[in-house]
Amino acid sequence: MKREIIFAPPARQEFEDTVVWYDQQRPGLGDEFRVEVDAVLRQILQSPERFRLAAPTTHKAILRRFPYSIYFSIERNAINVTSVFHGARNPAELRQRLK
Numbered sequence: 001m002k003r004e005i006i007f008a009p010p011a012r013q014e015f016e017d018t019v020v021w022y023d024q025q026r027p028g029l030g031d032e033f034r035v036e037v038d039a040v041l042r043q044i045l046q047s048p049e050r051f052r053l054a055a056p057t058t059h060k061a062i063l064r065r066f067p068y069s070i071y072f073s074i075e076r077n078a079i080n081v082t083s084v085f086h087g088a089r090n091p092a093e094l095r096q097r098l099k
Contacts, residue, residue: 003048005041007081010097011071015084018068036063037084040070048074055098058082071098 007015015037023030040061044051054060054071061070071083071094085094 002077003045003075004078005045005081006078008083008097011081011083018084018086022066033066033068036065037068037070041079041081044070044072044079048072048079055095058098 019030019034021030022033040063044059044061048059051059051061051072057073058071059074061072063069067087069083069085069087070081071085073080073082082097083094
């Protein structure tokens with residue numbers, strides 16, 4: 001079954017803001033972040049159920065190099081990305097989105 005990745009608007013904004021922030025820290029670092037996120041999204045597409053549940057219908061995929069996780073739900077034809085969340089942020093903010 002072929003699924004597509006769909007970012008919720010807040011998740012897309014988090015991702016784009018993070019790319020910009022990393023590029024401001026060091027030119028090209030944002031692109032490296034983007035490459036890692038893309039690699040994890042490909043893994044999710046290949047086998048989404050292998051990632052642990054963080055909420056009743058939301059899975060969590062942890063990035064290796066950057067302190068971020070991708071939170072997503074599995075639909076028949078799509079992977080819905082809820083958040084690209086930094087590990088040091090307030091978890092209450094994430095819980096609100098996962099409801």
